[in-house]
Amino acid sequence: MTRTLKNTFAALLIAAALAGQTAPVTLTAPTTPRKRVSVDGFLQRWLLLEPIPAAGLTDSAVRAAIQKEYFPKQLEVLPRDGDKVTVGDKPLTWHAVDTANYNVNLYHFAHALGLKTSDVLFWAVILVESPREMQNVRLAIGSNAASVWWLNGQETISIYGDRQTVIDDGVSKRLTLRKGTNVLRAAIINGGGATDFCARFLDENDRPIRDLTAMLPAAP
Amino acid sequence: MDIIVSIMKAALPLLLALAPKLFALDGQVNIHDPSTVVLCSGKYYTYGTGGTSLVSDDGWTWRRGTPLPRRGLAPDIYFSGDRYYVYVAANIGAQPKAAVNMISSKTLDPASPDYKWEEGGVVASSDGIEDANAIDPGILLDPTTKRLWLTYGSYFGYIRLVELDPKTGKRLHPGDKPVNIAINSEASILIYHDGWYYLLVTHGSCCRGADSGYNIRVGRARKVTGPFLDNMGVDMIQGGGKLFAGSSGRMIGPGHFGLLDVGDGVQKFSLHYEADLDRGGASVLDIRPLLWRDGWPVAGENVQEGTYEIQSLRTGTSLELAVEGFPVGGRPVRRGPPPGGRPPGGGPPQGGPPPGGMFAGTGVPIPNQDVAQVSQKWPAGEIETRLANYLCQAQQKWTVTPVAGAGGYPGSPYFKITITDTGRALAASSGGELTTVPSFTGAPEQLWRIDQLTDGSWRIMPKAVPGTSEPLVLSAVGSSFATLSKFDPASDKQRWLLRKP
Structure with a gap:
């Protein structure tokens, strides 16, 4: 697992540095298989797909963007670091990243790879391990800009428009986290400029849940 | 004198109707x-x-x-x-x-x-x-x-x-x-x-x-x-x-x-x-x-019948239907090339921003949105709610109306809360969440108690919540969504401002 991680995002960071680009300081390649959420409950490990061109941040534009099939089983796939998909005629790579902050800076991510940061859609996936079944919890996210979120295949949050990342901007209805593995997936669409997101779970009293663990999908 | 009395009697219902209720x-x-x-x-x-x-x-x-x-x-x-x-x-x-x-x-x-x-x-x-x-x-x-x-x-x-x-x-x-x-x-x-x-x-x-x-x-x-x-x-x-x-x-x-x-x-x-x-x-x-x-x-004053923006004291965002908004007056339209630009094939410069510059507006008052027009694309059944920046759009204006014969609470009757100039009514839904229904039926989950709190903000509370007997109130959960939850007097989550739109 560790070797694979070093072969993807870390290698690209080196390549970017060699190309004279400034490497992002907030994202690094994971070095462990599991990462507990931050003290404020934020998920700091994610699998990110290289950006896909997309335009429009209105409700209808975002709905149209996420309903389009870019690659097979895009709402089901559990990618591994380094996996590739083909969107149109272009191969795109999934990258595992850890963020040093509460948020995941997608601008850093794409810019470090020399990829477009404006008018793009990012897919993000992570496994969330819960030590027990948790009822009446809420997914709480913030994103720049619009985003749509699925937990275990069910759409739970959608926020639209040109917006900045605010902690707990979009909050789901009450839901249940399964004991064991849960799949959290997001599509974040940026118009122009900075782009990032953050996500955590809140308990029934709106307090961050701190005993969750982010995991990358295991190798087949 | 008799004529004056007659005029006063005739005008009385109108005067009473015009008076703040x-x-x-x-x-x-x-x-x-x-x-x-x-x-x-x-x-x-x-x-x-x-x-x-x-x-x-x-x-x-x-x-x-x-x-x-x-x-x-x-x-x-x-x-x-x-x-x-x-x-x-x-x-x-x-x-x-x-x-x-x-x-x-x-x-x-x-x-x-x-x-x-x-x-x-x-x-x-x-x-x-x-x-x-x-x-x-x-x-x-x-x-x-x-x-x-x-x-x-x-x-x-x-x-x-x-x-x-x-x-x-x-x-x-x-x-x-x-x-x-x-x-x-x-x-x-x-x-x-x-x-x-x-x-x-x-x-x-x-x-x-x-x-x-x-x-x-x-x-x-x-x-x-x-x-x-x-x-x-x-x-x-x-x-x-x-x-x-x-x-x-x-x-x-x-x-x-x-x-x-x-x-x-x-x-x-x-x-x-x-x-x-x-x-x-x-x-x-x-x-x-x-x-x-x-x-x-x-x-303080008990809440009065009227049309309001319902703004969260926690977030500053306002309750709205979860539908795509449309800017009041229409979306901004670019009017051709910038000043000095020439049309294809030459000729004198055309287009450019309106007189007075791009921030000058249209020069005439922009009317409020016609809800009958903008609601044509709204779904017919239940529509969820969310919180958003107030932009004077039709899905952000709520009319508070007392409901006769539905009872009340100290100082006020129960109210219905509807999207202005429509029958679409705010309702509590099962699981302690919020929705809107196409028309008000008088069901207890569509009746609202609105208490002014000691800081002048308002607590908004359904008469009943399906599936629970626990009293719950309208609560901002995050910046962009509202739910129903137990009232916490120490929190701004359940404090709302009723502002004239």
Whole structure:
């Protein structure tokens, strides 16, 4: 697992540095298989797909963007670091990243790879391990800009428009986290400029849940 | 004269329709000098001068109750232990010779076998010579010391303070000299709040219908014995008093403050108006929100029928239908190339921003959105809600309308909350969430209680939530979504501003 991680995002960071680009300081390649959420409950490990061109941040534009099939089983796939998909005629790579902050800076991510940061859609996936079944919890996210979120295949949050990342901007209805593995997936669409997101779970009293663990999908 | 009278009669319905609609309680609300409103076995009770008794199941609709066995002037009441203690004054011959008597009962419900009044005797009096008139009793059970205090008095001299025994309701030290704490007032009562004792009294003349100058004034002190100073530092014993409630609208002559704490930090107060012009100038009971600002009590207003933006105090975002908004006046349109640009094929420059620059607007007023037009793309069934920046769009405007015959709560009827100029109604849904339904049906989950909180913001609460008996209120969960959750008096999550759009 560790070797694979070093072969993807870390290698690209080196390549970017060699190309004279400034490497992002907030994202690094994971070095462990599991990462507990931050003290404020934020998920700091994610699998990110290289950006896909997309335009429009209105409700209808975002709905149209996420309903389009870019690659097979895009709402089901559990990618591994380094996996590739083909969107149109272009191969795109999934990258595992850890963020040093509460948020995941997608601008850093794409810019470090020399990829477009404006008018793009990012897919993000992570496994969330819960030590027990948790009822009446809420997914709480913030994103720049619009985003749509699925937990275990069910759409739970959608926020639209040109917006900045605010902690707990979009909050789901009450839901249940399964004991064991849960799949959290997001599509974040940026118009122009900075782009990032953050996500955590809140308990029934709106307090961050701190005993969750982010995991990358295991190798087949 | 006859022509003028005829014109006035003809115009009266129109004038009443145009007047701001205040919801001064429903039912039989005629009373003068009401006591503090108290709750007993799920019913609200108040007692007034001359044996008047009012009772209500919900604090909104009132009816005549059973008179007290001892009739008199301006009673007050409090509950302690297992008994209700009522203090009733009566003049003994000509004023200012008077006495305050106490009676007590385990219940205020005449249908209960425990409804038995016992005489407790005189707790304060005036001899007709001294500078006091022992009427208009007011009771404070000090929440910090558990000591019980009685104030009394009218325009003959001073407002006076004596201590009572909280176990018996009787005078604690009959030989002690009463403390003079105010003058030139009546209907006195003390309340305690955040380290201060507040003395509320009524100034002005009573009992003259629409010509009554009654108004409620207040001073405060660190000690229960005073001195009670107003906001300008004038001692109430020298006539001071900050205005708390005066005549407003068509309600003339407020007097006789009584605190009604409905729990969870929500406070209200009872009073009477000398004249409700919409009720022919009758003296009526009312219940209004009690607010606090800069250390002073402020008389709030019950929510009025109207159209509002419902803004979260937590986030600053506003409740809206979860539908795609459309900018008022249409989306901005670029008008060709920038100034100096030339059209393809040459020719003089064309297009560019409108006269005055790109920030000059259209030069004419932009009308409000026509909800019939913008709602054509809205789904037909239930539509969820969310929070967003207020942009004066149709899906962000809510009309609050009282619902006749649906009951109420202290001070107000239940309301329906609909998207303005539509029938689409806000509703509680199962699981403690929110939705909107295409049309209002009167179901309890579509009825809303709207209480003004002590900071002037509002708590918005459905009458019922499907699937639970737990009382839940409208709550901002994050910046962009609302839900229903248990009320937390210390949080801004459940505080809302009702702003004119």
